[in-house]
Amino acid sequence: xxxxxxxxxxxxxxxxxxxxxxxxxxxxxxxxxxxxxxxxxxxxxxxxxxxxxxxxxxxxxxxxxxxxxxxxxxxxxxxxxxxxxxxxxxxxxxxxxxxxxxxxxxxxxxxxxxxxxxxxxxxxxxxxxxxxxxxxxxxxxxxxxxxxxxxxxxxxxxxxxxxxxxxxxxxxxxxxxxxxxxxxxxxxxxxxxxxxxxxxxxxxxxxxxxxxxxxxxxxxxxxxxxxxxxxxxxxxxxxxxxxxxxxxxxxxxxxxxxxxxxxxxxxxxxxxxxxxxxxxxxxxxxxxxxxxxxxxxxxxxxxxxxxxxxxxxxxxxxxxxxxxxxxx
Amino acid sequence: xxxxxxxxxxxxxxxxxxxxxxxxxxxxxxxxxxxxxxxxxxxxxxxxxxxxxxxxxxxxxxxxxxxxxxxxxxxxxxxxxxxxxxxxxxxxxxxxxxxxxxxxxxxxxxxxxxxxxxxxxxxxxxxxxxxxxxxxxxxxxxxxxxxxxxxxxxxxxxxxxxxxxxxxxxxxxxxxxxxxxxxxxxxxxxxxxxxxxxxxxxxxxxxxxxxxxxxxxxxxxxxxxxxxxxxxxxxxxxxxxxxxxxxxxxxxxxxxxxxxxxxxx
Ligand SMILES: Cc1cc2nc3c(=O)[nH]c(=O)nc-3n(C[C@H](O)[C@H](O)[C@H](O)COP(=O)(O)OP(=O)(O)OC[C@H]3O[C@@H](n4cnc5c(N)ncnc54)[C@H](O)[C@@H]3O)c2cc1C
Ligand SMILES: Cc1cc2nc3c(=O)[nH]c(=O)nc-3n(C[C@H](O)[C@H](O)[C@H](O)COP(=O)(O)OP(=O)(O)OC[C@H]3O[C@@H](n4cnc5c(N)ncnc54)[C@H](O)[C@@H]3O)c2cc1C
Numbered sequence: 001x002x003x004x005x006x007x008x009x010x011x012x013x014x015x016x017x018x019x020x021x022x023x024x025x026x027x028x029x030x031x032x033x034x035x036x037x038x039x040x041x042x043x044x045x046x047x048x049x050x051x052x053x054x055x056x057x058x059x060x061x062x063x064x065x066x067x068x069x070x071x072x073x074x075x076x077x078x079x080x081x082x083x084x085x086x087x088x089x090x091x092x093x094x095x096x097x098x099x100x101x102x103x104x105x106x107x108x109x110x111x112x113x114x115x116x117x118x119x120x121x122x123x124x125x126x127x128x129x130x131x132x133x134x135x136x137x138x139x140x141x142x143x144x145x146x147x148x149x150x151x152x153x154x155x156x157x158x159x160x161x162x163x164x165x166x167x168x169x170x171x172x173x174x175x176x177x178x179x180x181x182x183x184x185x186x187x188x189x190x191x192x193x194x195x196x197x198x199x200x201x202x203x204x205x206x207x208x209x210x211x212x213x214x215x216x217x218x219x220x221x222x223x224x225x226x227x228x229x230x231x232x233x234x235x236x237x238x239x240x241x242x243x244x245x246x247x248x249x250x251x252x253x254x255x256x257x258x259x260x261x262x263x264x265x266x267x268x269x270x271x272x273x274x275x276x277x278x279x280x281x282x283x284x285x286x287x288x289x290x291x292x293x294x295x296x297x298x299x300x301x302x303x304x305x306x307x308x309x310x311x312x313x314x315x316x317x318x319x320x321x322x323x324x325x326x327x328x
Numbered sequence: 329x330x331x332x333x334x335x336x337x338x339x340x341x342x343x344x345x346x347x348x349x350x351x352x353x354x355x356x357x358x359x360x361x362x363x364x365x366x367x368x369x370x371x372x373x374x375x376x377x378x379x380x381x382x383x384x385x386x387x388x389x390x391x392x393x394x395x396x397x398x399x400x401x402x403x404x405x406x407x408x409x410x411x412x413x414x415x416x417x418x419x420x421x422x423x424x425x426x427x428x429x430x431x432x433x434x435x436x437x438x439x440x441x442x443x444x445x446x447x448x449x450x451x452x453x454x455x456x457x458x459x460x461x462x463x464x465x466x467x468x469x470x471x472x473x474x475x476x477x478x479x480x481x482x483x484x485x486x487x488x489x490x491x492x493x494x495x496x497x498x499x500x501x502x503x504x505x506x507x508x509x510x511x512x513x514x515x516x517x518x519x520x521x522x523x524x525x526x527x528x529x530x531x532x533x534x535x536x537x538x539x540x541x542x543x544x545x546x547x548x549x550x551x552x553x554x555x556x557x558x559x560x561x562x563x564x565x566x567x568x569x570x571x572x573x574x575x576x577x578x579x580x581x582x583x584x585x586x587x588x589x590x591x592x593x
Binding site for chain 1: 339365366424450451454455456459460462463464467468469470471472487492493494495496497498499500501502505510512554555556558559560562565568569570571576578579582583591592593
């Protein structure tokens with residue numbers, strides 16, 4: 001139907017990125033608002049298993065483009081196929097994940113078709129028959145709401161963890177509509193020649209627990225303590241820009257306006273003062289714990305729990321307690 | 329080799345934001361402005377490319393007259409040519425219109441081999457103008473670039489590293505390409521006094537919608553699909569609780585509280 005809501009299924013190595021399911025949840029709510037239904041669309045070399053999963057998470061239909069050229073992810077190729085599907089079916093709105101992979105596809109497809117695009121969306125609602133999208137701007141100090149005043153479809157990328165995960169119902173299945181879209185290697189101008197897996201494998205954006213360190217750690221060695229706590233809790237290691245600029249830890253760990261925006265369930269900030277540019281990247285975390293030796297540090301205004309003290313004493317003590325309480 | 333670099337002027341992060349809701353755009357008058365921090369990396373990469381491979385650089389910005397400052401800064405760092413795309417019709421552009429105007433400017437420059445952009449701006453911070461620009465121009469899209477390994481202008485080839493989820497992707501692409509760089513790809517240099525003095529005397533060419541052959545009805549407020557209808561300050565977080573007592577007691581309390589959240593697996 002013309003005012004359907006579409007959800008782009010992001011996948012890698014045969015598995016769907018869990019947050020695509022999150023999009024099916026909010027997609028369903030939007031579709032209810034429009035009086036339409038939610039469908040998924042997927043591009044890959046073999047999509048049947050992916051389509052089945054999408055059905056179990058609530059997609060009524062799954063539109064798919066299959067082909068060898070889509071065996072490994074390539075933004076350029078996937079975007080062409082996505083643009084083909086969107087142009088053919090013109091749903092009301094298409095949701096993508098606001099990840100590197102999702103954004104590459106969304107942006108190129110939107111530009112190819114001249115569609116409106118809202119990125120890093122954190123709020124979605126139907127208002128006056130149109131999708132109203134809310135996103136953070138100016139480093140998270142403000143939020144803005146945007147609507148599409150022109151023709152559908154509207155494209156939106158949605159920040160991971162912004163919406164609740166729907167329940168899986170294995171008894172539900174989706175009708176799969178396979179479309180043929182011919183694309184050859186020769187039509188493409190980019191080629192992935194190598195993939196170097198990150199040794200530290202930081203996935204800050206999807207982590208439920210993040211332990212971060214700042215300039216207050218004093219030196220590179222401070223991150224050993226931070227990492228110990230993160231490892232113990234099964235979390236990821238974050239950092240302030242000051243710590244990154246001091247070269248104690250690579251940039252991929254940076255949280256904040258010019259780093260990553262994160263929304264874990266627990267964010268533990270060690271030796272971080274709480275500058276607005278840092279807060280911009282983590283202020284929507286569910287529970288924030290701040291450890292800082294300065295009782296006047298601004299981070300305490302944003303913290304759920306504050307501990308005034310030296311991290312070198314506080315963090316090892318927490319590790320000790322966690323070990324005994326969790327039996328690790 | 330012909331190198332283009334896109335530089336955006338943004339409000340200083342500390343500046344108070346003034347918003348013109350009827351227009352759905354930012355009022356930029358009287359606001360302290362800076363070059364988008366990410367674009368300093370794009371500019372530096374353009375300068376390094378010129379030094380390593382020879383060529384000339386043209387820096388392009390779309391914005392009001394005041395955006396001349398970012399181009400003057402680029403001139404002080406010895407870019408060869410600059411152009412300010414400015415027209416009342418451009419005000420209130422969305423990402424697609426912005427990319428369309430920049431694309432028209434790059435076509436006007438002509439024979440560009442590589443376009444550098446920043447990863448994102450710190451005001452609109454959509455982070456998609458680079459990818460949209462590539463799609464409109466039909467150039468190779470290279471986003472999230474953490475390193476340029478090599479450029480072969482004669483063989484029309486570029487090899488870059490991209491920072492993606494879970495690692496680094498090495499991509500070989502045909503030229504022309506749009507390369508959007510991330511922070512940390514290089515160390516941006518600062519202009520010296522002589523450069524600044526020289527740059528202050530150079531006239532900055534301005535390109536209007538007409539000069540660019542852009543349909544004024546398709547850009548700016550008139551052309552934007554997306555319109556900002558509301559701006560709000562997110563609600564402050566509730567005042568937190570400072571845990572008091574001896575270290576032993578504090579550590580006990582905080583670990584209990586965190587375990588109670590049932591997030592730790
Ligand atoms: C355009 C722009 C973009 C920026 N983007 C980012 C960004 O993305 N992310 C980011 O983080 N910053 C960013 N910044 C920088 C930001 O303004 C701050 O400078 C930075 O966040 C400070 O890092 P910090 O809190 O680690 O260091 P500091 O501000 O120096 O704070 C260190 C803190 O550690 C405490 N401390 C010291 N010793 C101890 C100890 N032993 N135990 C416990 N506490 C201790 C101190 O009391 C102090 O509060 C940006 C700035 C600008 C201008
Ligand atoms: C608060 C706010 C929210 C907005 N929300 C949306 C929205 O949801 N959807 C939408 O379509 N538009 C939106 N806009 C408009 C959008 O920001 C502008 O169109 C802007 O000109 C381009 O997008 P960007 O700043 O996000 O650039 P980004 O895509 O973040 O910038 C990437 C790179 O592109 C280059 N670049 C971008 N703009 C220029 C320029 N003017 N001149 C030269 N180089 C440039 C720079 O190299 C930059 O580093 C919003 C604007 C604001 C201020």
